[in-house]
Amino acid sequence: SVEPLIFEKGAPGRRAATLPALDVPAEPLESLVPPHLLRQEPAPLPEVSEIEIVRHYTHLSQRNFGVDTGFYPLGSCTMKYNPKLNEDMAALPGFALLHPLQPESTVQGAIQLQYELEQYLAEIAGMARVTLQPSAGAHGELTGLMLIKAYHEHRGEGHRNLVLIPDNAHGTNPASATLAGYRAVEIKTDPATGGLDMERLRSLLDSQGRQVAAIMLTNPNTLGIFDRNAVEIARLVHEAGGQLYYDGANANAVLGITRPGDMGFDVVHFNLHKTCSTPHGGGGPGAGPIGVKEHLVPFLPGPLPARDEQGNYYWADPGPLSIGKVRANTGNFGVLVRAYAYIRTYGPDGLLRVAQSAILNANYLRHELASDYEIAFPQVRLCQHEFVATAQRQKQESGVTANDIAKRLLDFGMYAPTVYFPLIVHEAMMIEPTETETRETLDYFIKVMRQIAHEARADPEVVKTAPHTTPVGRLDQALAARRPNLRWKPGQEATHGLGQP
Amino acid sequence: SVEPLIFEKGAPGRRAATLPALDVPAEPLESLVPPHLLRQEPAPLPEVSEIEIVRHYTHLSQRNFGVDTGFYPLGSCTMKYNPKLNEDMAALPGFALLHPLQPESTVQGAIQLQYELEQYLAEIAGMARVTLQPSAGAHGELTGLMLIKAYHEHRGEGHRNLVLIPDNAHGTNPASATLAGYRAVEIKTDPATGGLDMERLRSLLDSQGRQVAAIMLTNPNTLGIFDRNAVEIARLVHEAGGQLYYDGANANAVLGITRPGDMGFDVVHFNLHKTCSTPHGGGGPGAGPIGVKEHLVPFLPGPLPARDEQGNYYWADPGPLSIGKVRANTGNFGVLVRAYAYIRTYGPDGLLRVAQSAILNANYLRHELASDYEIAFPQVRLCQHEFVATAQRQKQESGVTANDIAKRLLDFGMYAPTVYFPLIVHEAMMIEPTETETRETLDYFIKVMRQIAHEARADPEVVKTAPHTTPVGRLDQALAARRPNLRWKPGQEATHGLGQP
Amino acid sequence: MGYIPNTPQEQQAMLERLGLQSLEDLLEPVPEEVRLRRPLNLPPALAEPDLKRLMTGMAARNKSLDRVISFLGAGTYEHAIPSVVPHLQRRSEFVTSYTPYQPEVSQGMLQAIYEFQTMVCQLTGLDIANASLYDGATALVEAVFMALGPGGQGEVVVSAGVDPQYRRVLRTYAHARGFSVREVATENGVTSLAALEAAVGPETVAVAIQQPNFFGCIEDVKAIEPLVHRQSRTVFISVTSEPASFGLLASPAEYQADIAVGELMSFGNPMSFGGPALGFLAARERFLRLMPGRLVGQTVEEGGAKQTGYVLTLQAREQHIRRERATSNICTNQSLLAVGATIYMAALGKEGLRELAALCLHKAHYAQRQISALPGFEPAFSSPFFDEFVIRLPISASRLQEHLLQYDIIGGYDLGRDYPDLADHMLFCVTEMRTRDDIDRLVAALKEVAA
Amino acid sequence: MGYIPNTPQEQQAMLERLGLQSLEDLLEPVPEEVRLRRPLNLPPALAEPDLKRLMTGMAARNKSLDRVISFLGAGTYEHAIPSVVPHLQRRSEFVTSYTPYQPEVSQGMLQAIYEFQTMVCQLTGLDIANASLYDGATALVEAVFMALGPGGQGEVVVSAGVDPQYRRVLRTYAHARGFSVREVATENGVTSLAALEAAVGPETVAVAIQQPNFFGCIEDVKAIEPLVHRQSRTVFISVTSEPASFGLLASPAEYQADIAVGELMSFGNPMSFGGPALGFLAARERFLRLMPGRLVGQTVEEGGAKQTGYVLTLQAREQHIRRERATSNICTNQSLLAVGATIYMAALGKEGLRELAALCLHKAHYAQRQISALPGFEPAFSSPFFDEFVIRLPISASRLQEHLLQYDIIGGYDLGRDYPDLADHMLFCVTEMRTRDDIDRLVAALKEVAA
Structure with a gap:
């Protein structure tokens, strides 16, 4: 099912946000702003109610894959677990509700945090x-x-x-x-x-x-x-x-x-x-x-956080x-x-453990996938936190490409590796598991990758036409670039499909 | 796909929550608690990491329907939109982090809120x-x-x-x-x-x-x-x-x-x-x-909030x-x-408008569904905020029941009405749209209900075997009651199906 | 207006479809004699930013626990809530759903509750647990109803070590439903074994003991149990309002309790001035058909696939099916809090629960030793305790509280409010949330009033 | 440990599978000469409750805007954030996703960005918009790059009414990339038309004007535009850091701007000490192939169903395809803030935007009238203004700020920091968030220092 655009929802006069009442005397607009500088056509933003907004963006979120949804082995992107604790810290009013130009005496904690973070990063680097x-x-x-x-x-x-x-x-x-x-x-x-x-x-x-x-x-x-x-x-x-x-x-x-x-x-x-x-x-x-x-x-560049005596x-x-x-x-x-x-x-020991664990997970995957996929630079005994596998064997044998394999992975509730990068490796699949994945997840990925390798031999069409279980199938990228449609316009053909409003 | 139980995840020694370090001297446990009153077998709670918890309960949430997901016409349950603003107010530390036995001088705002709410409710009632x-x-x-x-x-x-x-x-x-x-x-x-x-x-x-x-x-x-x-x-x-x-x-x-x-x-x-x-x-x-x-x-019952001079x-x-x-x-x-x-x-005018709008929406649905479904007590010209339709006609014509219709509605991204209640109406479907639904949603519900009525005549099997698009199909309620399995136990047959860990 | 999406114009169009002129026409079924012909006397509507300003101001008039150091327990405990808990618990698919009557689109909530039921069994060691009850006090009442059985009569024996609020609630229900309650005194902070032995007789349908009890003291449940079960049909109900204790103290199953009830709010849910709370109830298998409230069971699909799924089950016990013969009248329960507690317990885990209990125990004992060393402050009892303890004060509890508030410290609970013989006694609670520094600050403030 | 799920035992088993003994063995590829053979010099690990205590304490050392009344704007504006915005924006499927390289499982983010691009076009009246840029300042730089074209040279004319920080950033980039920047003075708070006319010549690739400008004054963009476009190839860039103004003031399209850039952070996102911010960039159709950053386009499925879908498109412009010939080096942008702004704009809606602008306008003018009535406080300019205005003070800005802080008021921005001739001048901002009472309290505090 599709989700219509927010512009296709609502009705004239509908409204979600409420604003404070005007509690000061208002002079005529024209006496404050020269009429020729006033807007002629109001910005045609949507006219929708709050429940429509909530359902619409909830539906959109449900049509999006994140680390919280599943394994995200996107090479060089380090898609590790994002701690909820850190989200809460950033949302503290004492951090989130600060104006950047407040007097320094009113933002001591915020400058301190940056002062200390600088030192940590300098030490790490x-x-x-x-x-x-x-x-x-x-x-x-x-x-x-x-x-x-x-x-x-x-x-x-x-x-x-x-x-x-x-x-x-x-x-x-x-x-x-x-x-x-x-x-x-x-x-x-x-x-x-x-x-x-x-x-x-x-x-x-x-x-x-x-x-x-x-x-x-x-x-x-x-x-x-x-x-x-x-x-x-x-x-x-x-x-x-x-x-x-x-x-x-x-x-x-x-x-x-x-x-x-x-x-x-x-x-x-x-x-x-x-x-x-x-x-x-x-x-x-x-x-x-x-x-x-x-x-x-x-x-x-400046300014830089500093601390006096x-x-x-x-x-x-x-x-x-x-x-x-x-x-x-x-x-x-x-x-x-x-x-x-x-x-x-994490502290010092923890950060070391992060790197070690990320390297271990990558080497584990590289080791276990080597039976079904060619590995770039196999002569290098140990990789670091990521490695490049390729679909060259599959491409030769059955025409199944790295992109096909990437799409097929989506059917199993996982994101895809970075494909066709680095450019110097043909049919590259750059895989980075990060340290925050369990062994079970790594083993599941290995199992699915082996199954796809098997499919590429036994039933290549199922891979070439993947994904099959996602909200939409493969999209026409060429059409998107040939006839760019970068924004909705009134009168544009409606998003089709029977969808709940 | 199924989601395994949290007990089927994890591994010995895994852990999510961290606790503060012990910063006081610790005496031997046995010197503080008589040994015969100590626990022999630790509670076998799960041993899982944070990312496993996050993905597990995120997946569970994705397998659950709420008002934020779609229309919820569950009669007598008044499933109206739950404002996010109100969630934020309840989560304010000044409300959420109060001990019930704090000295009154430290909870003036909390008692005041209850004092005023009492008055509002008394006036409304x-x-x-x-x-x-x-x-x-x-x-x-x-x-x-x-x-x-x-x-x-x-x-x-x-x-x-x-x-x-x-x-x-x-x-x-x-x-x-x-x-x-x-x-x-x-x-x-x-x-x-x-x-x-x-x-x-x-x-x-x-x-x-x-x-x-x-x-x-x-x-x-x-x-x-x-x-x-x-x-x-x-x-x-x-x-x-x-x-x-x-x-x-x-x-x-x-x-x-x-x-x-x-x-x-x-x-x-x-x-x-x-x-x-x-x-x-x-x-x-x-x-x-x-x-x-x-x-x-x-x-x-007491105590009651009060205010002095x-x-x-x-x-x-x-x-x-x-x-x-x-x-x-x-x-x-x-x-x-x-x-x-x-x-x-809402204030006084708003609350009146809430009731009026809820009644309007119910009467609108009742009016539009009357062509395809029998309405209980049709001689009553206007219903209030809800009404009872029935599947009696469908039951007679094709054996399609209120329960079948309820299940079929789920296929269209909506929840079902309350069925078989009130008990005095056969094949009752008690429908309450509430005031927070748009006309488009009501029209969509009408359209789907008409389609189901059509299906009941033309292709009753599709209704009788519904739902078809939900995470699980109809579940064996009789088995659940006959052989109650109310908790997971070690050794219990694993949840089956290939699922991502 | 507010959260009503349809505009007056749209509503007018809908009215016309019904052959009506105005919203007023819709109200024809309500007889004129009962119509309210004036606006409700309520404050006018507020825009969202104005309402936030108002309510943020009201919230700021409370000294919330992020702004003070509190030593209050007495039934409501301050345990750290890992950030994952609210992030997942507040997923709107959980929050905005109803009781899962349509299981096919409610598997998330049903499975979470099934996990909750399992974890309550793991905590208590008992066989079965339900989907939650209002709070610990009403859970105790429900346990007593189970012991009484439908229409049953008899006497319930309750230790004076059970939370006074729980006992008050029990008496309220006892009066309405019709059964008697006998209280058994404590001695040195724990239930008097002699008094208990004397109280339990053939008419005793149940005995309720709190562990650890309201004074924080650890009851000798191993010695109590035989006194209860001497009467073969007497039901031993254990009450626990501080669930951290499950990490170290013998489980209700280990001391042969028949039903375990209590309060789990402090596991993952904010204390929110005492509510919503989270009553739990676990029991031995034989009580299955007497269980109150919702039960989630595992089953399989009807069709060929036989995929695992979860449903509300054994509903024949419940009010909407059995009506006046139901085991309880509870309908709406505390599901969302149960989800929070489930996530919390998953996060804490097997080892974490034990560690939590040990932290509470050791910190409370450190505090008790420091306070007891001050002249005029004396431990009231010598019985072993978990994370609460009673101190006899050199001044009145209310004066002490006022003194402490100057330092943004909230002291313990004034026991004189419930136990006349414990005037000038304060019940201090120390959980893992109190640092040594917090405790030392309390002690320093107490020192100023020491005799 | 931390968020690493696998235990040492599990890691050992995995190492054995690799034929290794220890984690140390994994590090063999790193030459000994560069190995760090000591622990990093960092504070030790903290448990979650301890970290929360520490950081909550640091946060409490800041006087956040829920605790003070602020009249600061100067590029960063305090607008109400409806609760729906963070509730939806923070849905973890949005938050924890990467740039949507796999569109089939990223339709949510892609569609939201497509909606964002549309709304930016609606605000500005222009044809196309991109998926976001770091902030308003770098958006201005990117617009200048568009005007220059690949490898292009020339001079950019910028009004002194453009935010001084934006101009500083532009000069930094200009030095590195190699182009020149000429600034045009203001007169009575707005760009001097005479100076502008003199500055624009055949070598002028672009002219940048801020509307409303840094002083809050409304530029006569209708008079400026012909001066810019006298040179047919000169690109007219409009800059807007206070997007509420789009509700009342002529849109960039209405005054014939070619590119519109600016800052949208204040629409739905917390100001968070100034970052993350949300740069936007809209342009006329002809700039399509010169656009920097991500663009989301609508398309259909490849197969027969032809269902609508969204993809990243025209990537041939971008760094990961075109490398050194890319239109920009931007990769990571501000998508999540764009989602927030999109939800905000949907919530505000067509009428709400206008109402917002009117509230800001009227409240600012009320404040300006009240302050100007105080002896010693004089409006610096007589040009029309939106929701900020400049006042000449009777004492130094820093002394005034200190005075106001006693009352938990933060006054305006000290213009002397950027404009030496405006020492003792303060730029006050009044949005819909300030009540009349807030303003009156400011005025009362100012009165105490009035001449």
Whole structure:
């Protein structure tokens, strides 16, 4: 069954929200606002009652899959359990009902929380200082590159215009480089190790080292492989005068095990909505704090939380070298509160255990799926928190693709892995179980994946036409792009199907 | 798909909730508790992790239908929209986190709320005073009968041992009479009017009037018919020395239109979880305050909220004639907070509009369904907030029963009417739409009911085997009663079906 | 207006369909003589933001337990509610559903209640449990009705160690229904075995003992049981209002109770000024047909699939079927609280329950030792206790309470309100929610009034 | 431990299946030289009740807006959030889902975003809108990128009436990406038409004007528009941080804006110290292929049923497909806040939006009249305003703020922080949340410092 759009519900004059009565004298509108600046056509928002709203969005929620619904092995997205406790903390009126411009004396707890969270993240990353301002991972990347740019310019090396990026990097890396005014240069993966092609790196640095502003690395990378050359890469790039950027999307694998700072990185971003379990909210909000080494601290955006000798917290100006600001106010505070709760819940031993358990779960799945699916870089004995399986065997044998397998998984009450990524692996299925799944769930996933492999041989149509049990079947993506319909308009053909109003 | 029991999940040593660390010295257990009074076998509660709990109860919720899911025309249950605002008010720490025995100075707002709510309910009912203590409608009935008993005893008429109850009364009425130490005497419905059989009442009062303690009436009654003889009934019963009890289950029909007190009743109970929109919670909690006329006030259970001359609120002792207490503490406060919010949201005009709209919606459905279904007491031109349709025509024509129709409705995303009640109507379907449904929803219900009537003629099997789209099909009720399995036990056959852990 | 969706225009169209002119026409069946021809005398309607302002203000006039340190127990206990509980319990599919009369679309609630029934059996060790009752006090009454049987008469013996409110409720019901209640005194904070022995006779249909009792003391239920069961038909009812005690103390089954009742509100539900509460009732198998209230049973589909499902069962006991011969008149119960308690108990788990009990026990004993060391503050009893204890005060309980309130501390319960011989005695409760620092602050405040 | 379900025993069994001995063995791929051979220097783990105590305490150190009367706006507005909004927005199926890459099980979020895109178009009058951006400031930056086009260069003209924070963010991005920003002064609180006319030239790729502007003043956008569009390729970007104004003021489409951006957080989402916020971006159809971020489109099933469904579409614009040539690098956006705003706007509805705007307007004007009547307090500008206004103070803004805090009042924003020539000027905001009594209390407190 379908759910009509909210615009297809209601009737003229219906209303849900009530507003306070006007308790002050009202002057004629025209005496307050010049008539030519008044709105001619009211915004045609829906006219619906409260019960219609409640049923509509309840129905929509029931047509959506989340971590609370089931297993979500979406590679590189770290879809771990989102603690309810952290939701409650963020919803406390003392946190949720704060205006960003309140006098500092009235927001001591809020600044303190951010002051302490910065310190925790700096310790976890092995960095000197952290800014909590960026709103998401990509925003952190861009901010980090801006810092690097400011640093080079300050040193009179503003000519550096290249950012080296491995071919297995997240799509945000090259896009961030462009937005920061850089040119992205791709470096291939070494087919032997799954790590960076060191030959290529050396030759690039030899030929264009003076142009290189930075290299952006994810370690473990999107193949789930830890690049053992990290320290050597750092040495080479630093020697060439470049900076090292650590994409923290995969930080769930390194908590308490190793630190980007110790590997030689100069900048790192966190995805708190991944590593620190803040919920992804169907696409956001997230938070992408970045940590930096001492030499980059003067360039950080401001303001920064600080504490004076009396123990009072305040917002400190970042100084004259600061790049400025990358968003209004100071960050996605509501997300930061959740991350703070997360770190305090686990403590040092717990965070280490998080990473170890995530790695164990990934290796367990990789080990058990290897009989039915090809594994990318099988020569690497142990993966980190994720790994890449492929549908290459199935594709060859019966034409069943990674996408088909993804769709078929939905029929079993699970979400799908990230498919066709990283781009360098054909028919890739990038699988990240996270530490919060039970062994039973992992075993169920293995069982279903084996069953699908069996179906691909015995009855490939059932896989190719999947999903079969979802609220809608496969949707026509091509049509959506060819004839974009991005908004409802009056007179638009009604959503069809018999549905309860 | 099925959802396994929580006992079938988890593993030894798993755990969700964490408790504070022990921060005081601990003496050996045996030195504090005599060993023979210590537990030998720990309670074998589940051993499950938090993510398992979250998914399990999320899945269970998804297998449950509520007002937020769709139309719930369950007669006499007044399943109206439950405002989210009222939920938020009840959850305020200043209301939710109060110990019932706190010093009065620390709970002024809570006592004030109850003091005011009492006054509102007394005004709505036309009564002198209200007690908020009863926890549900049936509890209110019993409390009311206890008051009547105490009243008669106080007047030296403790011999009165009969309670007159119409044959269309809720099942709780006779059961409450029994618990109050009375004998229930049934009075038939007048087939001409749908009201009480006045002849029978008169003859009963003639023959056994001196034994009659009270009559319990629902007006409008469970046929949705307003008994026009209410005042006459009151006169007759009062003349015989009896008291009049008003079952408020159907009070949604009378708000601001008429008042039980004005009709001559001495006691009335409210079902706040019906009339005042507090959610029913899958079976409770509710609240069943009762209002009484002046002569019954001395017998009310205590304590009662009161206010002194300085405007301070306190708990007043009920005096020596009080029946005592009918539950611990002072009532279902959390439910009362919601009811308070409800009454303050609507105000006097709004409450009248609630009743009028509920009556309109019921009459609209009754009118539109009359072409396909027999209506009980069709000679009554207008029903009140509910009415009784029947499947008698369908039963005769094709063997399709009220129960079949109820099950078939579930396939269309709606709940079923109350079936086989009142007992005096064969194949009864008691339909109460409430005021909070849109015309579109009513029209959809009409359309589906007509379609089912059509199916009953054209394809009765589809109705007789319904439901077809629900998480489970019709369940074997007889087996459940014949071989009661009321709890899980270790070793019990596992819930079968492939389900995600 | 409010939550009525249809506009006056739409209502007019519907009225026309009925051949009517106005809403007033609909009211024709109500005789003019009883029509209320004036607006109800109620405050005017409030918009949502205005109502929130009003009620938030009223709430702020209460010193809620997030703003004070409380040592109140006496039947209502402060236990931590893990965040998962309200998040799941408040799922609107649970909250906005009715009693699950249509099981095919109510499996969620039915299965949750089946799990609740199982957990109550696990706590008490008994065979069967129902879907909930209003509260502990009315659960005790229902247990007595079970012991009496339909139309049965006799006497119920109740220890003075049972919560005074429970006893008051029992007496209220006893008067109406017609049975007698005899109370047995306590000695050193526990039921006097001699008095009990003297009280139990052939007419005794049931004996009710609270464990731990109202004073927090641990009854020697192993010694009490033979005195009860000496009369072979006497039903031994155990009452528990502090369910944390199930983590350490012998279960009702272990001490041969026949029926166990009590209060489970503190497991996962806010105390909400004492209500809604959550009465539970468990019993031995033989009481099955006498059980009050809802029972959920497991069954299978009628058709071929035979998938497992859950239904309300044995409804022939209930008021809507058996009417005046029902085992109880209860209809609406406390289902949503039962769901909360179920989630809570799942979260706490087997080991957590034991840990909870140990925390309460040790913290209460620490507090008792510290308070007892103050001059003028003396333990009233030497019997073993769980997480409550009685202290004789050097000043009146009400004066002490006032003193403590200055420090945003709420002391214990004033026992003089119920036990005249225990004037100037206070019942202190210490659960896992009180930190050592909380206790030390109480002790420091008490010290100021120490003799 | 924490939220890791598997016990050490279970993990051991899984390790054995891998032929490993211990968790440590799993870490073999990480070279010893970079291993952290000490515990992280972090506070130890806390149990849930202890963490709640700690964080509730930190929250209590903040004077949240339920405890004070605030007249702060300046980009972040206090509007009532109807209870339905969080109840529905926080449904865990929405909260715990990822970007809807698998549409078949993500129809709920996709449809809600499609509704959001539609409502943003309804507010602004423009043709298309995206699924959200981080906040109003970065939305302005993204609009400028659209105007520049891929690799494009040029100058952006921005009014000094645009939020200073937005301008600071724009300059930060401008420096990195490489384009220039020219600011145009205001006069009597609104953009100087003469200065604007002088600033716009052939190299001007875009002009950004805020409506109502940072001072709360209503710009004469009808007079500004021809000055912008005199250069046929110059893009007119309108910025709105107070969306209540859409209820009364001419829509961006009505004054011929090409792109409209701004902040919608205050529609249904708590202000949460300024984040997460909710940037919106709407544009004319011709900008479709230049749009940043997610776009949800309506389509139908592939199979025969052709049921309606929703998908992420036109992804060829985005970073994960087009990489370095993407229109933006945004990936994670603010979807859940968009859901909140969607529910809010549905609840408010067509008439409600107008009513909201009128309430804000009238209450702000009442406050402005009352304050202006006090000696020493003078309106800084005579331009028309919406729900914020600037007052010249008789004492410094910081001293006034301290004075007001005694009464649990937070005054307006100190404009001297951003505009040196407006030292001792305060920007007061009055929304529907302030009652007349609130305003009168402010005025009474101000009176005490009046000249």
